[in-house]
Amino acid sequence: MATNQQKGNCYLCGVELGKVAMKNHILKQHSDPAGEQECCLIKVEGMDKRYWLLLDAPTTASLKNLDDFLRRIWLECCGHMSAFMGSGYQEFPMSRRLSAFTEGARIGYEYDFGDTTELLISFIGRTRRKKQREAVRLLARNKPIEWKCAKCGKPAELVDTEDMFGEEPSCYCEACAKKAEVDLDMALPITNSPRMGVCAYEGELDHYGFEEYAKCNKK
Numbered sequence: 001m002a003t004n005q006q007k008g009n010c011y012l013c014g015v016e017l018g019k020v021a022m023k024n025h026i027l028k029q030h031s032d033p034a035g036e037q038e039c040c041l042i043k044v045e046g047m048d049k050r051y052w053l054l055l056d057a058p059t060t061a062s063l064k065n066l067d068d069f070l071r072r073i074w075l076e077c078c079g080h081m082s083a084f085m086g087s088g089y090q091e092f093p094m095s096r097r098l099s100a101f102t103e104g105a106r107i108g109y110e111y112d113f114g115d116t117t118e119l120l121i122s123f124i125g126r127t128r129r130k131k132q133r134e135a136v137r138l139l140a141r142n143k144p145i146e147w148k149c150a151k152c153g154k155p156a157e158l159v160d161t162e163d164m165f166g167e168e169p170s171c172y173c174e175a176c177a178k179k180a181e182v183d184l185d186m187a188l189p190i191t192n193s194p195r196m197g198v199c200a201y202e203g204e205l206d207h208y209g210f211e212e213y214a215k216c217n218k219k
C-alpha cells in the first residue's frame, strides 16, 4: 500500500525527516533572513505521494525554471510537452513569475500529454537565501523507495513496463526478470521518480541522488 510516510534527506545538512517535519526544519534551520534573494518555498509531489521534493527559487524566477528542474530530476525521457495548470485546467504561461503565486497556492503540472506524469506543486512559504548559481535549488528529496523483486524479494533492479496498471508496479531483480520472462526490452531501470517505468524514462539526467549530491558538494 502506498503511504504518505516516505522519509527524505535535507540536502543542506543531511538530516532525515518526514515531509511535514522537513518543511519546518527548512524554515527554522535554513532560511537566511539576511540573504539577498526572496524565494518561494515549493513542495512538489507525485500522484504517489511517496515521491516528494522541497525546493526554493527566487520569486523573480519563472515556471520555465521550475519546468527545467523537474525535467532533470524526475521526468525527461523524449522531450515531451508539459504544462502548469490552475483550477479548471487553465494553463499558465511558462513565463509566469513565481511571485504570482501566494503562500498556500496549489497548482497542477503535467509532463507528456500521452503517458502523462501528473505532479502537484504547493507554494508553502516565503524564505530568503544567499544568491545561488541555479534558480531552483533542491532542499530535500524523498529517499528512494526500496522496491523488492516480486519473485524472490531481493532488491529490484527493473520495472516491467507492460505491467504498470496494478496498485504497485511489478519489479524484479535481473535474474528473476529473465526467469519470469519479462520482456527485457520492455523493462526499465528502477529510478527515484514518479515517472519510473513510463515511456522511455531512465533517469539519466537525475544527478540529484543524495549520496552523489553530498559527494559533489563537499569542498
Ligand SMILES: [Zn+2]
Residues within 6 Å of the ligand: 010, 011, 012, 013, 014, 015, 025, 029, 030
Ligand atoms: Zn537541514
Ligand SMILES: [Zn+2]
Residues within 6 Å of the ligand: 077, 078, 079, 080, 199, 200, 201
Ligand atoms: Zn517519452
Ligand SMILES: [Zn+2]
Residues within 6 Å of the ligand: 149, 150, 151, 152, 153, 154, 172, 173, 174, 175, 176, 177
Ligand atoms: Zn528476484
